[in-house]
Amino acid sequence: MSDRLPLIAGNWKMNLDHLQSIAFVQKLAWTLKDARHDFSTVEVAVFPPFTDLRSVQTLIAADKLELRHGAQDLSAHDSGAYTGEVSGAFLAALDCRYVIVGHSERRTLHGETDEVVASKVAAALRFGLVPIVCVGETADDLETHGPSAVPVAQLRAALEDVAPGSALVVAYEPVWAIGSGQAATPDQAQQVAAALRAVLAERDGAWAAATRILYGGSVKAANIAGFMREPDVDGALVGGASIVVDEFASIVRYQKHVGV
């Protein structure tokens, strides 16, 4: 077993308004408290829309919750005339620990290229945020290139200018598995996670050993345990199931199902 701290991250996407966010975080905290969840064995992070970050930050601080929070995206720029963008500086000031970068919805719906993703990873690191770098192949990529080629190329591009040893998380999210109800098998996730770890190892062995690699794509309480048994999978990036409190809490408590 590795000594990497497992991370269960909930990407709310454009869901939950201000009041729903507060209610969700309170209920999640109570549910995990009732279940005596030990945050030192599984870290839990929520990723609300930008407009909810302030209230989630305040609630976490006021109630001394052990939950982490982060943003779903950030600007590649630090400040200036970039209407509608949100700087990493602002996210750091809201105590965000993490920021998701290169989610497939950003790549496909907002035209984010590998270069843009790389510049956002650099921006996150400039402000002491831990980027969760998302990579993953489409169904066509899978058929044409096999499972690892595209995620490996995306990770290499995202990290080209990143100093080895930088604190980051990698999320392997096959595009065909996101929101489809058709998750990868634990075996498939392991195969790609190992290939991604090898990309880090080419640069620095200790970095590769310390960096967490998550699986994402139709994760739910019923299938999380299988992924968490894999040696190179260190957690999950959860979309749809992350806004259903009981389901998300069950995913966090996967150890119950794995029997560790």
Ligand code: PEP
């Ligand atoms: C995601 O969007 O990152 C994701 C993994 O979504 P879902 O869990 O709904 O497949």
